[in-house]
Amino acid sequence: MKRTNLVLDENLMEEVVRVYGEKTYSAAINRAMADAIRMSRLRDLHGIFGKIEWAGDLSEMREDHASDEPWLKSDSAKLGK
Numbered sequence: 539m540k541r542t543n544l545v546l547d548e549n550l551m552e553e554v555v556r557v558y559g560e561k562t563y564s565a566a567i568n569r570a571m572a573d574a575i576r577m578s579r580l581r582d583l584h585g586i587f588g589k590i591e592w593a594g595d596l597s598e599m600r601e602d603h604a605s606d607e608p609w610l611k612s613d614s615a616k617l618g619k
Contacts, residue, residue, distance in 0.1 A: 551563055560566040 551566070554560075554570050555563060555566040558566045558569045560569060
């Protein structure tokens with residue numbers, strides 16, 4: 539952790555603490571910064587939509603493979619109903 543002094547808007551600080559439900563200013567600010575980075579990365583991903591070439595067989599992917607993978611079976615099938 540890095541220790542620093544900042545001049546922050548008191549109203550924004552109170553709102554960040556309230557919105558995130560954190561008990562300390564530090565925890566609220568850390569969470570807000572992490573969210574800002576996450577949102578920035580999501581916006582960056584939006585720029586690649588439609589630009590990646592996909593090669594696969596969609597029909598094959600849609601086939602029911604539950605019989606091969608027991609964890610995908612429904613509860614009733616697991617119980618023998």
